[in-house]
Each structure stands twice: as C-alpha cells, then as structure tokens.
Amino acid sequence: MKIVLVGYMGSGKSSIGKKLAEVVKLPFMDLDSEIEKTEGIAVSEIFSQKGEIYFRNIENKILKKVLDQPDNFILATGGGTPCYGDSMDYILKKQGVVSIYLRTPLKVLVSRLMLEKDERPLLIHINTENELEDFIRKHLFERAFYYNQAAVTIDVVSESITETVAKIILKLF
Numbered sequence: 001m002k003i004v005l006v007g008y009m010g011s012g013k014s015s016i017g018k019k020l021a022e023v024v025k026l027p028f029m030d031l032d033s034e035i036e037k038t039e040g041i042a043v044s045e046i047f048s049q050k051g052e053i054y055f056r057n058i059e060n061k062i063l064k065k066v067l068d069q070p071d072n073f074i075l076a077t078g079g080g081t082p083c084y085g086d087s088m089d090y091i092l093k094k095q096g097v098v099s100i101y102l103r104t105p106l107k108v109l110v111s112r113l114m115l116e117k118d119e120r121p122l123l124i125h126i127n128t129e130n131e132l133e134d135f136i137r138k139h140l141f142e143r144a145f146y147y148n149q150a151a152v153t154i155d156v157v158s159e160s161i162t163e164t165v166a167k168i169i170l171k172l173f
C-alpha cells in the first residue's frame with residue numbers, strides 16, 4: 001500500500017507520516033525533503049530565490065516521480081501539493097495509492113503555526129496571531145476543495161501524534 005498524506009500546513013503530515021511509517025514498517029518520504037535533495041537548497045530558499053511558481057512546478061514533477069516508483073511507502077506532501085496543476089488527480093488515479101486528509105481545526109493550526117511560522121515561506125509576512133488566523137481561514141477555505149477529494153479523512157483534533165497514528169491504522173488495516 002502507498003499512503004499519501006494531505007492537509008494544511010501544521011496538520012502534522014510530516015510528524016504523523018514519520019511515526020506511521022515506523023509503526024507499519026514502510027519507508028517514509030517527505031515531499032519537501034525530496035525537493036530539497038533534488039534542488040540542493042531549502043524550500044524557503046527555493047521560494048525566495050526562484051519564486052513560488054518554480055516551486056509548484058518542481059513539486060508536481062517530484063510528486064509524480066515518487067508516486068511512479070513501484071515500492072510501497074508513506075508520503076507526507078506539502079500543504080499546497082494537491083492544490084496545483086494535476087497533482088490531486090494524479091494522486092487519486094494512481095493504482096495502489098490511498099490518500100488521507102488530516103483534517104485539523106483552525107484553532108489547532110493557528111496555535112501550531114504561530115510557533116513554526118518562520119519555517120514556512122507562505123507565512124513570513126504574518127506578524128500577529130489574529131493575522132495568522134485570518135490568513136489560514138481564507139486559505140483553508142480555498143484549499144479544502146482539494147483536500148476533501150482524498151479517499152479517507154482523519155479528524156486530527158488535538159490528540160497526540162501516537163493517537164492519530166492509531167486512528168489511521170484502525171481505519172486502514
């Protein structure tokens with residue numbers, strides 16, 4: 001089985017994906033790390049040096065490369081991955097792939113991302129918690145159209161990473 005995690009920034013795709021992969025003993029891949037390996041620079045540097053459009057193109061190409069390989073894996077995508085080009089269709093049509101949307105309440109995203117917003121190029125212009133909440137509310141509204149197409153939705157609420165992993169395993173295996 002190939003598992004692809006989608007969802008907003010801070011929903012826990014990278015942390016939950018890593019833990020899930022350990023538990024089910026499958027290789028873990030993070031699309032952002034794959035992009036960084038290919039480009040030789042950090043995602044934030046790709047945004048600042050080459051721009052978002054360049055990032056979205058390379059993200060779409062590397063997603064397809066990962067999905068086309070024959071081995072099973074757990075893949076954490078980036079928050080924008082399914083929302084550009086034909087990426088979500090490619091995920092949905094790929095044989096053997098189960099897509100999972102980690103649906104996370106706005107308040108939880110705000111509190112997590114307030115602590116980590118400097119690591120995320122789309123949030124660098126944001127200063128206050130109110131600004132962050134407004135930004136995420138609108139952005140999530142636009143992006144939910146893509147996330148909601150995932151085969152499975154897991155409500156993350158505010159339980160621990162281990163609990164969310166257990167929830168995914170119960171639903172899938």
Ligand SMILES: Nc1ncnc2c1ncn2[C@@H]1O[C@H](COP(=O)(O)OP(=O)(O)O)[C@@H](O)[C@H]1O
Pocket residue numbers: 007008009010011012013014015016076112116158159160161164
């Ligand atoms: N229950 C939880 N599930 C997932 N992440 C959590 C949880 N509680 C706190 N976190 C923290 O929230 C952040 C989620 O970020 P990350 O895994 O990078 O998400 P994403 O890859 O979706 O942006 C991490 O710092 C993680 O440790």
Ligand SMILES: O=C(O)C1=C[C@@H](OP(=O)(O)O)[C@@H](O)[C@H](O)C1
Pocket residue numbers: 007008009010013014032043077078079080081120121122
């Ligand atoms: O939502 C987005 O557009 C992005 C999310 C990030 O990944 P995470 O969702 O893992 O933070 C990363 O791909 C990039 O900063 C853009």
Ligand SMILES: [Mg+2]
Pocket residue numbers: 013014015032076077078
């Ligand atoms: Mg991530």
